[in-house]
Amino acid sequence: MAEHLKRNLGIVLVIISVFLCAAAALSSRKGISDRYRSGSGQVFSPETVKEEQQGPVSVNTAEKEELTELYGVGETIAEMIIAERRQNGPYYYPEDLEAVRGIGPATLLKFRSMINLSQDESEE
Incomplete structure (x- = not known):
């Protein structure tokens, strides 16, 4: 059971990391930068x-x-x-x-x- 929990936790962490990277990339494109x-x-x-x-x-x-x-x-x-x-x-x-x-x-x-x-x- 503990092994199953560790595997699922690892998958969740990978998904969260991907989501946060994508969100950061999108939010940086929306803001007005100092160059266009x-x-x-x-x-x-x-x-x-x-x-x-x-x-x-x-x-x-x-x-x-x-x-x-x-x-x-x-x-x-x-x-x-x-x-x-x-x-x-x-x-x-x-x-x-x-x-x-x-x-x-x-x-x-x-x-x-x-x-x-x-x-x-x-x-x-």
């Missing part, structure tokens, strides 16, 4: 992102008409940008826009310099 790797593999620091985001179109406050000024963004994608923003909150990094269907790394790269990530109209 875009879908294209480029790495951006917060300073780089902040410096780049001085464009005329604030994706966090713009309405559909203004969003359609971005390269590759028509009315449908503009509406999807607004819907994503309403559902999940503001965009903090340009790569957050890749969550919108129809915007991938290549499209984002083309209009990246035109966007502004300010969250308040008075910041523009």
Whole structure:
């Protein structure tokens, strides 16, 4: 009986270890780190992102008409940008826009310099 108990305890400890390692790996991916790797593999620091985001179109406050000024963004994608923003909150990094269907790394790269990530109209 003791041998059976030791074996089961060993299995439980292995399962717990695997679970804790997986949980640690997932939680580290959810947090905002000091560097962001875009879908294209480029790495951006917060300073780089902040410096780049001085464009005329604030994706966090713009309405559909203004969003359609971005390269590759028509009315449908503009509406999807607004819907994503309403559902999940503001965009903090340009790569957050890749969550919108129809915007991938290549499209984002083309209009990246035109966007502004300010969250308040008075910041523009």
